[in-house]
Amino acid sequence: MMKRPFFSIVIPFYNRAWSVERAIASAVAFGTQGVDTEIILIDDGSKDDSRNVVKRVIDGYASNAQPIIRLVVHERNLGVCAAKNTGAKLATGMWVVFLDSDDELIQSAATEVHRSLQTYRRYPLHFFACVEEQGLLSRAADRIEQRAFNDFLLKGTGGEALPVVLNDVFREYLYDEDIRGYESLCYLRMVREHNYALLHSLVVRRYYTEHEDRLSSRAGMKRRWHDLAKGHLRVISQHCSVMTLPVLLKQCGRFLKAKMLAVVP
Template sequence: MPKVSTIVAVYNGAATVDRALRSIFAQTFTDNEVVVVNDGSTDDTASVLSRYGDRIRVITQRNRGLSAARNAGVRASSGEYVAFLDDDDEWMPEKLVRSVPVLDADPGCALVYTFAVKIDPQGELIGSQSLTDGRPDGIESPTMQEMLTRPWNVVPSQFVVRRDVFERCGGFHERFITSCEDLCFLLNAREYGAFRCVPEQLVRKETRPLYPKALEREPECDLFVELVSERYGASAAGFVREFRRERVKVMRHMARTLIEEGRPRDARKCLARVMHYEPLSPKAYRRYLKTFFSSRANEVGP
């Protein structure tokens, strides 16, 4: 049995998955099996994967979404620990060798994560992550109560989790197709053990333009709020409030960008979501209405 199973879920990732796989095989930690789930790709993904022969195990399925693809990969694997790498991300060579010993040394640790640097689709650095990014009060090992204070911005490419914890969580919630599955999983995983941090930037995370994908993911954001509220009740009130606040910031940012690009109709779609989150805010309605008047479009504001 390998120590680690690395799962790569890919959908139409022919342009990027080779780079991701090369970063896996460049790891200084070698007790690692690689399972790639081709989630109904219609581009040349299958051809790219075929170059790796028996170095990887390929699971081919109809398109079912990111959560279902990752879960299928875990079911086909056997490692004690499970790691994930998105098809457009990369690991630094020390990613696994720095993460695995943390889990080995602490049986109470459910999940270990590292930091990331953000790159654009051309591979250029656009930002880096620190302990305070997306983590309550800069805490690297949060209690469950702290996890429910606000969302944690740790994506699957950054963490390694014990298989038994993954299975007890039921994997990634398959009602999430493209969004929020990681936030939901992190909350569930924290119920089964502590989190530990390797404070090194060992992941290169590709960041793409927000619009229209961030808007298309809004129905799943609504589902996420519903599920969190059902599971954690009043104790998640702060989490839900902060999650909604972050979504408002994203929608406003997209609206401003779209206005600057001369796309008021698309901007209105984003501002309509702001009104959804802030139904009692007169300012939200004023921002929306101003998009109908091109001479005042620049007043959408922060």
């Protein structure tokens, strides 16, 4: 019987021939630090050369004692949340790490992440700190912080973060596939049911802002105000009964702002 991997690193990609090789290389390096790891790549209907790049990279690792790498193909573009869900459903690891295809994992952090998850395994939802390509940290706090539902809704993760989720729990929630890039809907359901999310100061991911197709880029944000408005409204409809009044008012303000910006030319 095969041993269950500790990590399943899920990397969805769409038209990322220019960056996906870097992401895969970092996942392989992360997975060779003494912790059993599998890597699942989801081609979300790419129209560029991404799939050929990935196949070539996988072939290059095939003869080495590297983490198992699998490629799954969506014949049409279903969106990043659907691609992540596909990866999570196929994952056999205890913990799922979601890595964007234009970012990279920091190899030296693997053993510390493993140790942290073992120590705090009663929490099914973790967020690890990130560093921007120029060295700017996403979270300055030098501590581990737990956030309950209203605090998490109000403050989020405090910046760019790498989500790591307990596989068996995450499958009960999954991402909302009809709203591109609004993963927080899933996280809020998890925090509401399991009391807390855990935020770590350990830096595990390096992210890049070099390309305009990032959802968090200025151009990406302009394209997705409509989705943000839809997501903010869904948060209110699903969770208003447990929101404090200040948090409810804040969320209503977010919805109104996104709704207005969605119609601005």
